[in-house]
Amino acid sequence: MGLLFLSPWLIGLVVFTAYPIIASLYFSFTYYSGLSSPRWAGLDNYVQLFRDSLFWKSIYNTLYLAIIGIPLAQILSILVALLLNTKVKFLAIFRTLYFLPSIVPAVATALLWKWFLNPQFGPVNLLLERIGLPTPGWLTDPLWSKPALIFTSIWGVGGAMVIYLAGLQNIPSELYEAAELDGAGRIAAFTKITLPMLSPVILFNVVMGIINSFQSFTSVFIMTAGGPENSTLVYALSIYRNGFQFYKMGYASAMAWILLVMTSVAIFFVFKFFGKYGYFGGADKS
Amino acid sequence: MKKKTLNKVWIYLLLIAGAVFFIIPFFWMFSTSLKSYDDVFAFPPVWWPSEVLWSNYAELLTELPFLRYTLNTVFVTGMTLLGFMLSSSIVAFGFSYFRIPGKKILFRILLVTLMIPPQVTMIPQFVLFNRLGWVGTFLPLIVPTFFGGAFSIFLLKQFFDTVPREYSDAAKLDGANEWRIFLKVYLPLSKPALATSALFIFIWTWTDFLNPLIYLNDDRMYTLSIGLQQLSTSRTTAWPQLMGGSVLMTLPIIVLFFLAQKTFIQGIQVGGIKS
Numbered sequence: 001m002g003l004l005f006l007s008p009w010l011i012g013l014v015v016f017t018a019y020p021i022i023a024s025l026y027f028s029f030t031y032y033s034g035l036s037s038p039r040w041a042g043l044d045n046y047v048q049l050f051r052d053s054l055f056w057k058s059i060y061n062t063l064y065l066a067i068i069g070i071p072l073a074q075i076l077s078i079l080v081a082l083l084l085n086t087k088v089k090f091l092a093i094f095r096t097l098y099f100l101p102s103i104v105p106a107v108a109t110a111l112l113w114k115w116f117l118n119p120q121f122g123p124v125n126l127l128l129e130r131i132g133l134p135t136p137g138w139l140t141d142p143l144w145s146k147p148a149l150i151f152t153s154i155w156g157v158g159g160a161m162v163i164y165l166a167g168l169q170n171i172p173s174e175l176y177e178a179a180e181l182d183g184a185g186r187i188a189a190f191t192k193i194t195l196p197m198l199s200p201v202i203l204f205n206v207v208m209g210i211i212n213s214f215q216s217f218t219s220v221f222i223m224t225a226g227g228p229e230n231s232t233l234v235y236a237l238s239i240y241r242n243g244f245q246f247y248k249m250g251y252a253s254a255m256a257w258i259l260l261v262m263t264s265v266a267i268f269f270v271f272k273f274f275g276k277y278g279y280f281g282g283a284d285k286s
Numbered sequence: 287m288k289k290k291t292l293n294k295v296w297i298y299l300l301l302i303a304g305a306v307f308f309i310i311p312f313f314w315m316f317s318t319s320l321k322s323y324d325d326v327f328a329f330p331p332v333w334w335p336s337e338v339l340w341s342n343y344a345e346l347l348t349e350l351p352f353l354r355y356t357l358n359t360v361f362v363t364g365m366t367l368l369g370f371m372l373s374s375s376i377v378a379f380g381f382s383y384f385r386i387p388g389k390k391i392l393f394r395i396l397l398v399t400l401m402i403p404p405q406v407t408m409i410p411q412f413v414l415f416n417r418l419g420w421v422g423t424f425l426p427l428i429v430p431t432f433f434g435g436a437f438s439i440f441l442l443k444q445f446f447d448t449v450p451r452e453y454s455d456a457a458k459l460d461g462a463n464e465w466r467i468f469l470k471v472y473l474p475l476s477k478p479a480l481a482t483s484a485l486f487i488f489i490w491t492w493t494d495f496l497n498p499l500i501y502l503n504d505d506r507m508y509t510l511s512i513g514l515q516q517l518s519t520s521r522t523t524a525w526p527q528l529m530g531g532s533v534l535m536t537l538p539i540i541v542l543f544f545l546a547q548k549t550f551i552q553g554i555q556v557g558g559i560k561s
Contacts, residue, residue, distance in 0.1 A: 002384025003465060006392070012433025014413060017399055023410035034413060080304060083297050096313060096547070097305045100312075103539050103550075105346040105493035107511045108532035111518055112315045115525055124312055126331050155311060159554055164557035207401075215403050218495040222515055239405045249409050256405045263403055 010226035021260075028254035033247040045254040055255070057230050058238040061146065065234065069150045070209040074202060077157045082194075083166035095162065102158035113152040114139060139224050142231035149232060152219060160205045167179060167201035168194070203274045210266050214259060235259060292428060319343070325527050342526045343534075352531060355513035358494060362509060363428050366491040369431030370438055371484060375476075377434045378442035379468045383454070393443070400436045404496065412500060426501045427494075438483040441553075445479035446472055450500035482553035485546060489539060510535045 003010075028045055030038035049055045077092045084094055101109070116122050117138040125135040136144040171194065195202075217236040220226065226233035226241075239259070243252030318326060319342055321335040348354045380386070381393055437543075453475070463472065473480070495511040502508055508516065514531045517524065524545045531556040543550055 002380050002386040002389075003504065005376050005380025005384065005464075005468075006386065008373040009380075009396070009434035009439060010392075012373075012430065013395070013399070015414075016430050016433060017402065017407060020407035020410035020414075021402070023413070027409060034409075034416070069532075080301075083301050086294075086297055088294075088297060088301065092547075094301055094328060096543075097308055097552070099551070101308055103489060103543060105511065105532075105537050105539070107493070107495055107514050108315075108536050111514065111528050111532055112311055112410065113527065115318065116311050116314055120329065121327055121331050123310070123331055123333070155308065158308075162551055162554050164509065180532055211401055211403070211406065221495075221499075222518065236403075236405055239408075243409050249413075253409050256403070256409065259403050260406045263401065267401065 024253040024256055027250050028257050030051075030065060031252045034243075034249045035247070038250060045251050048251070049254055049258070054157060054233060054238065056231065058233045058235045061231065061233055062216075062235040064146055065149060065153075065216070066213040068146075069153055069205060069213060072150065073154060073157045073209060075206060077161035078085065078198070078202075080161050081168055084161075084165055085168040095165070099158035099162055102156040104156070106218040107222060109156065110154065110219045113148075113155070113219075117148050139232075140228055142229045145224055145228060145231045149219060151172040152223070153213075153216075157261045159204070160209075163201060164198070165206060167198050168272070171197045171204075186253050197230060199274060199277070203270065206270055207267055210270065211263065214263050214266070288360055306525065313530055315529045318525055319527075319533050321526050323523075323526070327523075339526070342530050346527055346530050346534065350517065350527065350531075351505070351508075352510075352513065352534065355508050355510045356534070358424075358507055359509040359511075362424055362498075363488060363491040365424070365428045366431045367484060370427060370435045370487045371480070373434040374438035374483065375442055375473065375480065376468070378439045378446055379472055381443045382446035382449075383464070383467070383472070396436050396439060400440070408496075408500065415501065421501055422503050422507075423501075424507065427497055430496075435487065438487060440482050441486075442476065442479050445476050449475050478549065478552075481546065481549045485542070485549055485553060490540070492535075492539065512531050 027038060029041055031041045031044075032038035052113070080098055084091060084098075088094065104112075117124050119125050119135065119137045119140060124138070128135050138144050138148040175193050175197070176189055179193060184192065215236050216234060217240065219236050220232050220234050221240070224232040224236050235255070236259075239252050239255045242248045242255065317334055320338045320340065321332075321342075322337060322339055324333045325332055325337075381389065381396075386392075411426070412421070415421055418425075420426050420429075451473055453471050456469050457467050493511065494509075495515070498509045498512045499515075502512055504515070510531070514528065514535065517531065518528055521527070
């Protein structure tokens with residue numbers, strides 16, 4: 001009887017997840033245009049990939065965005081959450097203002113920031129010029145295009161901030177009182193209480209950050225289409241191009257499988273790191 | 287005491303500075319949507335249009351097929367909501383209520399599927415739907431939702447687990463079968479979780495870009511995401527219309543946020559804290 005209730009998901013699991021995962025592994029060993037039937041290629045797609053400079057470029061770009069973007073997003077959202085957790089007035093208003101950008105549709109966010117960062121007609125360079133700072137070309141400059149994408153993603157950091165805020169509010173205040181009695185300063189309280197108690201939440205946000213950043217597609221597709229000079233050709237965009245624009249579906253499947261492995265390895269190491277340094281001994285049984 | 291007030295001043299200053307950074311882009315989006323081309327390409331840029339053109343919005347709805355895109359998006363979102371809510375609540379009840387051998391492992395598999403990049407399943411799914419002749423229709427966007435969404439199942443299952451056994455035992459004594467217990471006991475008690483789940487499904491579908499991009503190829507069937515993106519490639523300088531379209535697409539979500547703020551914030555926090 002119970003299985004009857006699970007059956008929609010079980011069928012979906014087989015048809016829309018398990019079969020496609022195995023099929024894409026098979027496709028990755030074939031030449032496949034999606035139109036004619038696949039032809040066995042052995043390891044050829046993988047060999048070609050390792051010789052493909054655009055493949056390495058897309059890995060570099062993706063890692064650049066992740067390694068700078070994810071820690072930056074965590075630091076900023078923890079900082080805002082800490083500020084909001086000091087019993088400020090208008091908490092709800094501030095929280096709303098910081099949170100709203102994170103629910104703006106990705107297409108709208110991408111178009112908005114493309115226009116906002118326009119080097120000639122956008123307000124960002126206008127402000128920079130007024131205060132005498134250099135005015136980069138942002139999305140049109142290969143050096144600045146990735147930082148511009150990171151700025152755009154920082155605008156949507158409100159979701160993580162709200163989660164951190166809840167995490168902070170869950171820390172029992174007795175801990176801080178006890179620390180104060182022991183003469184611990186504010187910095188000690190932060191590193192010895194706040195950070196360890198917050199570590200499960202940080203872990204969650206970092207894992208979500210890795211998943212989202214390795215798959216990020218929409219913003220780049222709309223803002224730069226991978227340019228200039230492939231400086232924003234991210235991994236997911238490269239998969240889409242190979243699969244749906246060049247009809248090299250075997251090649252794209254090989255890339256997709258490498259993405260699956262990369263994501264799993266990254267998450268594995270993050271869990272390991274947090275297992276070593278994080279605090280997971282709370283009464284929370286989840 | 288004095289030091290404390292000084293601290294507070296700093297905190298507020300920082301918070302306000304941050305809030306400005308988060309708001310200005312919204313303002314720019316809105317002000318651009320009301321600008322004439324002269325104002326859009328004025329140098330130096332102007333913050334507010336010299337002449338406010340509400341007619342930009344009229345143009346979006348009459349000359350450009352934005353009404354059509356909106357209706358398409360509403361249809362796809364509505365069907366997706368129906369599919370996901372129906373299937374996910376049934377499956378979540380299955381996970382929560384019954385003793386099934388291997389249930390723990392199945393639930394773990396469910397959580398793992400949340401982490402699989404869509405790129406891995408995307409190509410074989412496309413091939414499958416192509417073979418069925420569904421590419422170019424709404425079916426690939428809608429049909430899979432009737433087989434449950436991992437996140438909704440997870441969320442609802444966690445909530446169903448908190449429903450006291452005594453309630454369903456009492457219903458059982460009254461002769462209720464599993465379906466009745468599901469419909470009359472679990473669903474009415476789980477309104478907050480159902481609302482949270484529906485909210486997230488709505489936002490994901492309303493804003494989804496990748497799936498419509500892959501499966502929709504007829505201008506008359508575009509959703510707002512694709513319609514807006516197509517407009518941005520066909521009329522690269524039509525910033526008032528592009529920003530106006532962005533405003534229109536964002537507005538329902540913001541309205542929904544203010545109507546259901548609590549559900550929103552709690553949903554996100556529960557997702558983050560419980561897992």
